[in-house]
Amino acid sequence: MTDPIEDLPARLIATARAMQPAGLNRSTAGNVSVRSGDGFYITPTGMPYDTLCATDIPLMVLDGTHAGPRKPSSEWRFHRDLYAARPEVGAVLHAHSPFAVSLACLRRDIPPFHYMIARFGGDTIRCAEYAIFGSPALSTAAVAAMEGRRGCLLANHGLLVAGRDLAEALALAIELEELCEQYWRACQLGQPILLTPDEMRAVREKFAGYGQQ
Ligand SMILES: [Zn+2]
Numbered sequence: 001m002t003d004p005i006e007d008l009p010a011r012l013i014a015t016a017r018a019m020q021p022a023g024l025n026r027s028t029a030g031n032v033s034v035r036s037g038d039g040f041y042i043t044p045t046g047m048p049y050d051t052l053c054a055t056d057i058p059l060m061v062l063d064g065t066h067a068g069p070r071k072p073s074s075e076w077r078f079h080r081d082l083y084a085a086r087p088e089v090g091a092v093l094h095a096h097s098p099f100a101v102s103l104a105c106l107r108r109d110i111p112p113f114h115y116m117i118a119r120f121g122g123d124t125i126r127c128a129e130y131a132i133f134g135s136p137a138l139s140t141a142a143v144a145a146m147e148g149r150r151g152c153l154l155a156n157h158g159l160l161v162a163g164r165d166l167a168e169a170l171a172l173a174i175e176l177e178e179l180c181e182q183y184w185r186a187c188q189l190g191q192p193i194l195l196t197p198d199e200m201r202a203v204r205e206k207f208a209g210y211g212q213q
Pocket residue numbers: 030075094095096133157158
């Protein structure tokens with residue numbers, strides 16, 4: 001986790017505000033959280049991001065209770081369950097971005113049509129089974145679809161990503177929405193040619209050493 005603890009609410013608000021210009025949402029749909037100690041800060045439910053101040057940001061603990069005057073996002077469960085299941089996760093972001101939602105409505109995994117799919121940890125971006133928003137069933141489905149991965153689609157709903165910190169979570173969300181748009185565009189022209197398991201393995205191996213001096 002690279003975010004300094006003292007200004008986590010301010011960094012969380014900045015990340016939430018960055019979602020709209022990045023094309024990830026147009027209103028209060030979507031939510032973002034960042035791990036802090038034994039719990040996490042999460043955007044509150046139903047408040048426009050441009051009016052938020054640090055005291056509006058609830059701090060939740062892993063038992064699902066929260067501190068602060070505002071109620072946490074109705075989607076807090078899959079944030080909580082990802083932090084509980086995945087020690088390496090430092091920030092979680094969920095959005096109803098247009099291309100991710102469009103593909104999520106087909107309830108299909110995104111296949112390896114582009115090598116950047118490997119950045120999310122596997123050969124596909126899985127689509128989690130449908131369950132109603134905010135429910136324990138949705139959280140269970142989301143955590144399953146995220147196993148070994150850093151992003152997934154939620155059926156008839158949106159996208160979900162998990163990064164080491166807020167900056168990485170935002171970058172992954174932008175990248176996933178971009179991949180969804182590219183896949184959608186390629187499908188307009190025909191059936192995309194998919195990379196093979198060997199080709200994807202080679203990409204993952206190259207990513208593992210990428211950026212190391
Ligand atoms: Zn949602």
